[in-house]
Amino acid sequence: MKISVIGAGYVGLIQAVGLASFGFEVTGIDIDDSKVKMLNNGVCPLYEGGLEELLKKHIGEKLQFTTSYKKIKDSQVIFLCVGTPQDEEGNTDLKYIFSAADKLKKHIGDSKCLVVKSTVPIGTTRLLKERLNGCNIEIVSNPEFLREGMALNDFLNPDRIILGFDKNDLTSKEILEGIYQKFIEKNIPLIITNYETSELIKYASNAFLATKISFINELSKLADKTNADIKTVSHAMGLDDRIGKKFLNAGIGYGGSCFPKDIKSLIKQCESNDINPRIITATDDVNERQIKWFFEKIKKHYGDISGKTFAVLGLAFKPDTDDLRESAGIKLIDLLLKSGATIKGFDYVQKARDNAYNMYNLDKSKAFYGYNLYIFDNLVETVTGVDGIIITVEDNRLNNENWTKIFNLTHEKIIFDGRNIFDSEKMHNIGYVYMGIGSKK
Ligand SMILES: NC(=O)c1ccc[n+]([C@@H]2O[C@H](COP(=O)([O-])OP(=O)(O)OC[C@H]3O[C@@H](n4cnc5c(N)ncnc54)[C@H](O)[C@@H]3O)[C@@H](O)[C@H]2O)c1
Incomplete structure (x- = not known):
């Protein structure tokens, strides 16, 4: 299966490298050209124990990075991992989320599944669905719980997997259960719920x-x-x-x-x-x-x-x-x-x-x-x-x-x-x- 990961920060990089190590063909997309160049040379732009070694192992084989959204059209699943910083009033600034959504909209080909891993306020996943209205895409909320400093371990051994779906999006449920099969086999709890509950679980936990x-x-x-x-x-x-x-x-x-x-x-x-x-x-x-x-x-x-x-x-x-x-x-x-x-x-x-x-x-x-x-x-x-x-x-x-x-x-x-x-x-x-x-x- 071909997968795209948008955003190559702490979350996106772990996701991209981790999924490549599971055998998926992964393209990481980031707007930061210098980061992309480093990654393609097997150099990790951030420090996370064990990450650079795994990056080196898979880069150029199952894993590549680019600034271009064109690769999206070949991917069946797209993970959205861009930053969601706070604005001056303390609200979540969604500019990276919406800008990524607008870019990917231009390159969606066949039926796709967009997985929102970024931490987003309640209602954002539904807003994204409206924004991508007309595209052949199902959207899933799948918040990330990794801890920096332990991120690879947390990717491989999550405490739980939360998947928030829209009730009509049945294909994406099947696809994601396939991607996370390794975890399901290990009896890691899988919580299937709606968008809003999934989004709130992340904020409630933190x-x-x-x-x-x-x-x-x-x-x-x-x-x-x-x-x-x-x-x-x-x-x-x-x-x-x-x-x-x-x-x-x-x-x-x-x-x-x-x-x-x-x-x-x-x-x-x-x-x-x-x-x-x-x-x-x-x-x-x-x-x-x-x-x-x-x-x-x-x-x-x-x-x-x-x-x-x-x-x-x-x-x-x-x-x-x-x-x-x-x-x-x-x-x-x-x-x-x-x-x-x-x-x-x-x-x-x-x-x-x-x-x-x-x-x-x-x-x-x-x-x-x-x-x-x-x-x-x-x-x-x-x-x-x-x-x-x-x-x-x-x-x-x-x-x-x-x-x-x-x-x-x-x-x-x-x-x-x-x-x-x-x-x-x-x-x-x-x-x-x-x-x-x-x-x-
Ligand atoms: N860092 C953590 O420990 C952690 C844990 C759980 C959840 N989260 C959440 O995950 C999300 C990402 O966090 P992070 O720490 O990885 O952020 P980060 O700032 O390290 O990385 C974000 C990346 O997205 C890229 N980006 C921005 N706009 C883009 C676009 N339009 N297209 C492609 N790339 C784009 C940036 O260049 C950057 O490399 C946030 O919502 C955060 O709250 C973070």
């Missing part, structure tokens, strides 16, 4: 996880002011099966390309239906405040931070990705720079460091250009001579570093652990002043 994070973050402030220890609270709560331990670690808040924009979009979707979404609004509000609260905590410790130098460990929004979108680390760096501090930044993922160079328009050879910001390629250089170390990403590799050796390299011996990844006692024993979140320990 909003619920974000709410868990904001819930524990709100309580971490109470723990911080009392003698309670939020890590122990999370652990004990998580032992209850009904609650579960995941997404219950206090920290400096969620970021990334999905949660922040999806939560804001869901608020807007409720409001446009005359619903006042109190819980989700609070989730968003707590998250916005959390990073500022942590920043104030750092400031309070020093009195004045202008002229101080900090090592910020973690640039991407989570470990094992290069994605800086809505990263808490980047937000903190901005707050610190505005207060006159100097920042030495580090991330274990080289592409995350490269993206930071590009984002701040830094000159790599001088590692400094216009900001008091330096990015380093190794941890030792990053921490040398600093007045404080700030942990912004939950990366367990940090636990394997030699913190006794690092102790001797810093100017002031203080760690602000924004992800509560360290054992406070161990850090105290080395001699650090250790400040985590939601604990006096």
Whole structure:
């Protein structure tokens, strides 16, 4: 079967490479010419563990990339994976979705199945159906749940597959059940529903996880002011099966390309239906405040931070990705720079460091250009001579570093652990002043 995948970002690339590895003949389409060239040369423009190896294996054989929509006419199935960022008011901006739909409309040949994997507000799939009215095409909503940093694993082992159909579109149901046969055989739950339910399942899932994070973050402030220890609270709560331990670690808040924009979009979707979404609004509000609260905590410790130098460990929004979108680390760096501090930044993922160079328009050879910001390629250089170390990403590799050796390299011996990844006692024993979140320990 021939398949097209529109959009070669985090979702589209995994989909294209993953389906090629299943033996389908896949054409990936992206408007970004430089990305397409890189991909055809077997070079992955983004970092996702294992992806480049799989790309290299299939490129030129079962897999190719192009900027032209002409290939659509040979494909039986088209996956739509373009971005759905937020606009200035917090609504979902559907310009990429509609522009892709208008382009593909011109090249649809025989009967086709369009699968919407992008996260879109309730009603969008039906709007697309109207927009493509007159074309011989059935449309399916099939939201994506992959996690950056674990994306290939999530593609191969999804928790569930959601398919939203229009009741008359029977051919596409058969086609998709064929494509996902491998998963159905593994008894991975398949939920067949209508467009609107499918679209809401995606937002509901992200909003619920974000709410868990904001819930524990709100309580971490109470723990911080009392003698309670939020890590122990999370652990004990998580032992209850009904609650579960995941997404219950206090920290400096969620970021990334999905949660922040999806939560804001869901608020807007409720409001446009005359619903006042109190819980989700609070989730968003707590998250916005959390990073500022942590920043104030750092400031309070020093009195004045202008002229101080900090090592910020973690640039991407989570470990094992290069994605800086809505990263808490980047937000903190901005707050610190505005207060006159100097920042030495580090991330274990080289592409995350490269993206930071590009984002701040830094000159790599001088590692400094216009900001008091330096990015380093190794941890030792990053921490040398600093007045404080700030942990912004939950990366367990940090636990394997030699913190006794690092102790001797810093100017002031203080760690602000924004992800509560360290054992406070161990850090105290080395001699650090250790400040985590939601604990006096
Ligand atoms: N990134 C994630 O972890 C994740 C997880 C689940 C769902 N999603 C959703 O999946 C969608 C895609 O997310 P992403 O992170 O892959 O986005 P992305 O920004 O990484 O990639 C989008 C790609 O689409 C391309 N594009 C834009 N308009 C196009 C057009 N008209 N034709 C062809 N290509 C076009 C862009 O050049 C870009 O390469 C979003 O709706 C997002 O919310 C993302």
